Amino acid sequence: MPRADTADLALDRITVGYGRPKARVTAVQDVSLRVAPGEFVVLVGPSGCGKTTLLRIAAGFVEPTRGTATVRGEAPVPGSATGVVFQQPRLFPWRTAGGNVAFALARHGVPRAQRAARTRELLEQVGLAGMEGRRTWELSGGQQQRVAIARTLAGEPRVLLMDEPFAALDALTRERLQEEVRTLAAASGTTVLFVTHSAEEAVLLGSRVLVMAAGPGRIVTELEVGLERGPGTDVAALRGTPEFSRLRGELAAVMRQASPPPRAD
Ligand SMILES: Nc1ncnc2c1ncn2[C@@H]1O[C@H](COP(=O)(O)OP(=O)(O)O)[C@@H](O)[C@H]1O
Ligand SMILES: [Mg+2]
Known part of the structure; x- marks a missing residue:
């Protein structure tokens, strides 16, 4: 497998089905992703597309039906190299x-x-x-x-897994925590896989954004975020830049395409 040794987190052709054979739900199908050491990758997509499922696989909480997950080259073990932050504390x-x-x-x-x-x-x-x-x-x-x-x-943790950690917070608190997590990760070199359904949050935090679609859950596209962000970056100012708005708009458009509205007929 090329590049497997250079990734801190690797999911290879992961498929997860839930439920008994007669009432099987394919939560995610054939998903592969890699997160390099120190990289901050964001996973976005509509509710139900399998974001939490992928995080649970990476954390070692559940076994995939097919495919393999590795954290620093080994099968993930809960609480060893990975740390998880959930939406609810x-x-x-x-x-x-x-x-x-x-x-x-x-x-x-x-x-x-x-x-x-x-x-x-x-x-x-x-x-x-x-x-x-x-x-x-x-x-x-x-x-x-x-x-x-x-x-x-x-x-x-060498690899931090965050599942919509700020979704339940008010806007101002959320902004502060986004800034702090970005700074903490940059300063410590921690590898992060961060889940959100907010285009704004994804562009603000990620150096790479993976966009998922539902039915079955899969990654449909990837967006590189070339914004300069070091530990000293003023995140509030970053939000006001034209480049930030452009990227957020681009991602929002891709996300809309990936989750078409339910048909009326
Ligand atoms: N424990 C479970 N048992 C059965 N179905 C599940 C279970 N967990 C999730 N699912 C289903 O799998 C799909 C993906 O869920 P999830 O990973 O929670 O998505 P997301 O985090 O993107 O909202 C959904 O259709 C959901 O209903
Ligand atoms: Mg979820």
Whole structure:
């Protein structure tokens, strides 16, 4: 297989069917994709096209019906080289913000004596300095998602898988988190596969965008995003540039083509 050794994440001809043989749903069919080390790839497509299914395959949560998935050359094992951030933060409600992060550190074998300091560092990294004692119900939706990101970073994942992580947040919080995730990934060189159904978010974050269509789920096209974005990039200013608008428009058009409206007849 060419290039397999240079990819951090590789899906090769993945097909996934759900349900019993008589009521089979082909969620994704014959999907291949590669994400190079340090690359930020975005997967977009309409609801039901199989985005979550592909992420679950990459995370090692489910086995494909056909095809192979590899993370850094090996079959994916949940929680080893990959870290997953879901749309809902799914925190332990009986633990504090810090407790949720410390629990993840413990699971990844960080010695007890180092956990408090590392928890503080991780919460600081996601903009929650000094919040370790907060109860989860005292946190806003955005803050809870920040804790969820810190908890995932606790495992020092080589490959970060994010499934519409900001979809439930208000616009301003969403913009801030987009900027922070982009900066975090660029600074740490983490490989990212990010799922969204927003053209704007895809162009803002991705260096490459893979567009999916449904029925069955498949990748129909790919868009390179040539925008300059380093750790110091002012994302708000980037949104105002003509190049950004052009790319967003182009992607939105491709997405509309990939998911035609239901026929009226
Ligand atoms: N556990 C499951 N059992 C049966 N069908 C499923 C299951 N998970 C997803 N599907 C179906 O597979 C297709 C793809 O779902 P999903 O991967 O969640 O898409 P997306 O994340 O793009 O919205 C949909 O038709 C969905 O109904
Ligand atoms: Mg989904």
